[in-house]
Amino acid sequence: RFSQGEARPRFGVVIGDRAVAFSTLQQRSGGSRPELNDSRAYLAGLPATERAARELAAWGEAHWGEWPEAEKPKLQDVRLHEPVEVVALFDFGLTPRHLKNSAETLMKYEKDDPQTAPILQAFARMVLVKPPAPPAGVPERLSYYKCNMNAIVGDGELIPWPPYTSRLDIEPELAAVYGNAQQPVAGWCIFNDVSARDVQAQEFIGGFCLTKDMDKGNQLGPYLVTTDEVGDPYALQVVVKVDGQVRYQGSTAEIDHKVEDVFAWLGFISSIRPGTVVGLGTIPDCTGLDHDDFIDPGAEIEISFERLGS
Helix, strand or coil, X not given: CEECCCCCCECEEEECCEEEEHHHHHHHHCCCCHHHCCHHHHHHCCCHHHHHHHHHHHHHHHCHHHCCHHHCCEHHHCEECCCCXXXXXEEECCCHHHHHHHHHHHHHHHCXXXXXXXXXXXXXXXXXXXXXXXXXXXXXXXXXXXXXXXXEECCCCCCXXXXXXXXXXXXXXXXXXXXXXXXXXXXXXXXXECEEHHHCHHHXXXXXXXXXXXXXXXXXXXXEECHHHHCCCCCCEEEEEECCEEEEEEEHHHCCCCHHHHHHHHHHHCCCCCCEEEEXXXXXXXXXXXXXXXXXXXXXXXXXXXXXXX
């Protein structure tokens, strides 16, 4: 999803280094594909809508020189919004080593606090213990928290530094977008879950409000990448650059559950709507909390996932 200037976001496809709206491709090709007018219709109509999108994209490539440059702007000249119109955003903690690292770093700062230290100690023990197998017919219980729907943004955003924290952090995650029952995984994108670390221990009971719900704290992007282009989503390299220099590196290989397990658990609780996005857990070694090495205000941060973009 992209826009230019003050125009409303349009749903489209990346062709080369250009963003092309499906509405433009329909107009130029003389076809009518209303199911591609927005991401909601696209997700609800899978898998047929993905085939239709591929056909339009192929037509666009074959007739590339026949329509004006203004209708196919360069990616660098557009604003990239969150790739789909999100209806729900859940964040799961499926990377145990990041959770262990986080507990150890937080304990450095909280060890003398009688209120928070026992909570962190209990959390660390819980992370290290494998949960019992669920009853027959019941999917495995997986912990998640519900993200602030008012704080979802796309690529290239300036994140306001909340006045109540001195240790603002990033959390690069692999995110899956739910399509429908016929095609549960519509595609993948990057999720950056911005977190205020020096208030986190106090919020282990009651919810991560100050910690996670700040303005523009949930970044998704840059694109919805279809499953055929991703290959194995659990074998992607992750690199974080800060001010142009590599700061953190990791891999999606440390995610310890598949997205099918996540959808099974969510579906056990409630029906899942198209446009539901799930983060599968922070990539170990890719946050300040993993290393007790935090980013300063004003830093330019680039999170790159192999095959998904930056």
